[in-house]
Amino acid sequence: MVSRVIPVEDFDLVVFGGTGDLAQRKILPGLFRRYVAGQMPESARIIGAARSDYSDGDYCDLAHDAIVEHVADVDRDKLSAFLDQLHYIAIDAKGDKGWGELKDLIRSDVITAFYFSVGPSLFGDLAERLHSHGIADRDSRVVVEKPFGRDLESARALNRTLADHFDERQIYRIDHYLGKETVQNLMAVRFGNVLFEPLWNQHYVDHIQITVAEEIGVEGRGEYYDRSGAMRDMVQNHLMQLLCLIAMEPPSVFGSDAVRDEKLKVIRALQPVASHEIVRGQYDGADGMTSYREDVGDPRSHTESFIALKVHCSNWRWAGVPFYLRTGKRMKARSSEIAVTFKDLAHSIFPGDEARHRNILSIQLQPDEGMNLQVTIKEPGPGGMRLIDVPLDMTFADALGPENNDIPDAYERLIMDVIRGNQTLFMRGDEVEAAWAWTDPIIDGWEERGDVPKPYDSCSAGPEDAMMLMHRDGRRWRDIKA
Template sequence: MTASTAQPAQLLTLFGATGDLAGRMLFPSLYGLQAEGLLPERLRILGTARSELDDAAFRDLVAESIQRHVPDDERCDDALRALLERIEYRAASLDDTASMASLAGAIDARREGDVLCHLSTAPRWYGAVCEALAAGGLGGPGTRVMLEKPIGHDLASAIAINDAVSAVFDESQVFRVDHYLGKEGVQNLLALRFGNALFEPLWNARHIEQVQITVAETVGVEGRGDYYDGSGALRDMLQNHLLQLLCLVAMEPPSQFEPSAVRNEKLKVLRSLRPIGRGEVVGETAAGQYTAGAIDGVAVPGYAQELGRDSTTETFAAIRAHVDNWRWSGVPFYLRTGKRLPQRRTEIFIQFRQVPHSIFGTAPIAPNSLLIALQPEEHISLRVMSKTPGLDRAGLQLSKVTLDLDMQDEFAAHRRRPAYERLYLDALEGNGTLFVRRDETEAAWQWVDAIADGWRHAGVHPRSYPAGTWGPAAALTLAERHGHGWRE
């Protein structure tokens, strides 16, 4: 099944329908699509979870989540009513064979065309759910499955999960979610690169000095301590979000904006990443864990205090990566992510090389740079040099100026869409361009596993950093020893 042959799904079955993700992001996104008339006309939505609820109680739960998470000026009683009319609920326990068989029968009884099953559950259940769907006659063409990250906690577990899913579904039927790929700014990166003649000729090692990708959070573990402590920043964020952003920055132009073409180019980047193993981790990586500090002037506890015990799990990771291919040879890609940092922001910072010769004497010239900010606000800034106003009796003076495209101002008439609106619409229509393919997932895990193994072998433990700072000192020296500095 491909984007060109799939039919719009007529039934969406949401596993984990009473969970946090469903309440915060999934139902508000479905509401947004409903309000704009973008859902397939005959689409039905079947929610399922362990909780014993009837249809009315579940619809109340959905309405409450939309009330809480959709802005007042975007809510419409008619649109909400129309969405709720599509929704049913059926309780099921993922660990109970009879319960899952009954659920599969209910799905089969409701299908009038293609079916999309969104597994918003712990990944360890993916194989069992797929097996139950197959036993109920739902494993063939016409069924698609959306899988939330993380796909495993290392390469071996990722392969096991993928094997269990692929025993039932063809790869073209599997839609692995990395919600960053649904963000407007991430897709605008592709438009910036491949829709303009200005940048692509400069997008290589001859003209670019360094690339920085930052995903910074101000929050702590927020009640997810047990999950996060078994994962850490390396597995929770870097293996998926940051590496996907790196792929979009570094990949070659695909032949067309089509699932296989785009994902083939991303895979080439992942397979070109220089391994960072036991001999390299000390010099090319840094790990940290936040201690008590302050965020926006408010005191916050350290990670161990939030967790309730001591831990060696990293809440911050920084890596100096290299893409060993013709385009990027010698260009460092600095990746960093962490919790309890001073600002919430996701951005890509590209610093171009210095001019080869200055005709302006001693006047300082800063290298050009391009900033692509993805959150909390989306904007693109190009830093260039300009003449400083004046008579220049002591020589012409230069200043840095910014050419800024503010996406909110430029497209103020367009509503900002949550990532899941786009992802749901694509999955319902069978378009896998913005989803992650199996070989991408496993290539990313292979690279990250080598780093984790190197940390264990070298006895690397996270260095402490106070909440509200930009990570441990080791992260600063990671860049400074090569003549670079993080953008802060």
């Protein structure tokens, strides 16, 4: 089976912050891969814009090195052709430098998109100048990166700033987790198969676990991370989005507003989280590794690098079903997984331990995207009715064949969706604000109590208290596997 690649229309994409880390690691390599796949028109143009006084040639050299570093098996001829589509403008986000040149370069008869790969403090300046210089119009699209504020107040201010210059239909708030193949396949599995949707409720589901574990520490992001922590950096956006896709009602159609309406209902149905249902942690150094406090340069930091929560969604579908969320840095493996654990049989005909088996649908987001459904069968061989659990494996690389192993990166998919004008996998302004309205009281609560994160060993599964969060409910976390 060969996947279909549908070309997008001709476009001009301006990447503000075009010399930055994100542009070099994700945006430029992702666009090159889409070019190689035949999805980008030969006439499409990528325009880097930043403060540095680069020429077009300098920028092509930067892009060349970034693509060679981050893309495997680069076709040199195709890379040369791709680089011919690149341009560069030295621009001052707060002044007039470069804006006239950018206006002259942008075409009026193609799709125009502006990627704000810069800090939120510059969003207003960029938006204002795009309009005052007549560069953006009512059909232009603007892509903004997280963080979408650090609390409800700042998120509202950011939304107002963008709304001063762009309609909501023009704004694409990008969360790369929603661009992952498996995340989208979650909707296909739920709503495209009669097998699962009738069971997707409190009558059949015992609990749901969502885990995003990282092997690395804060690395070079210490200053940013220590102001944010795991709750702001991961739970409020990434894990919240995964929870919404698991918990939402079937939308009337597969369209951007229909899907986002249902996600918003989930966020608004989330109950406040009690203090005993929250575990915060901070990694210690071990085996030559630095501790969190050493990494951020603050020996008294109380910012969490790990958090686990027990969350309830107060609606008919999920009444009484707990959602256990956890995410952390410097853990034993890099792994992101959603696990839907179904209830025990109402009555088992098998005695003793043979009755203790459960069906679990595991959705793996990284490192290898795929799904498997744990089912119970008889263990082969003589000796009576001994039951074992085996996975029905749906790993994409195995199931779809080698010609489909090259799954597009999340950024590749999402940037192409921007060009198509498809907002389904992007967060809406009211959705962002609702997420912060749920998150803020949790953060305010532990700050008022003066809670201190629990230490945990580097390369572990997190603090012991997180294990107890599950154990006292008679459950246990799934093992974190690479």
